[in-house]
Amino acid sequence: MRELVRTTRDAWLDLLDPRTGGYNFALDQSIGERKGAAGLVMLAELPAPPGPSVTGRAAEGGRVVAFGAATFAADGLFDFNRDFLRATFNWLAEREQRIDVAPRVEDTTRIDVERGRAYGVLSWTLSLVLPGACALMGVFVSWRRRR
Secondary structure (H helix, E strand, O other), rough: EEEEEEOOOOOOOOEEOOOEEEEEOOOOHOOOOEEOOEEEEEEEEEOOOOOEEOOOOEEEOOEEEEEOOOOOHHHHHHHHHHHHHHHHHHOOOOOHHHOOOOOOOOOOOOOOOOOHHHHHHHHHHHHHHHHHHHHHHHHHHHHHHHH
């Protein structure tokens, strides 16, 4: 068994608290929770059993992958885990030549100032609204201190 993905050393398994009947999502060593790294994705290559298989051909080994969460491939996380799942299934099917790791694409958020009202709103906010709000707060604080 090999670990493919593991947690940090500061992680812990949150156990069901018998006193409250729920999870408290904080490290509570009194109920047996301990800090430590744990495997999230494990994989193993199983050897072929000795002798011929049921079909009479030579027996083949197998491959197994275990995920630490049942929701790893759920719809909400599929877009995030798609490439990893595709590579995992290719490895399971012994198609290593198809395993490809794409470079990470950083998500960037930009304001499109060329089209729409974004430029006008940004200009008015930065040049008038923000300085005006600071000046009003200064006047208010000054007025409160003089009273």
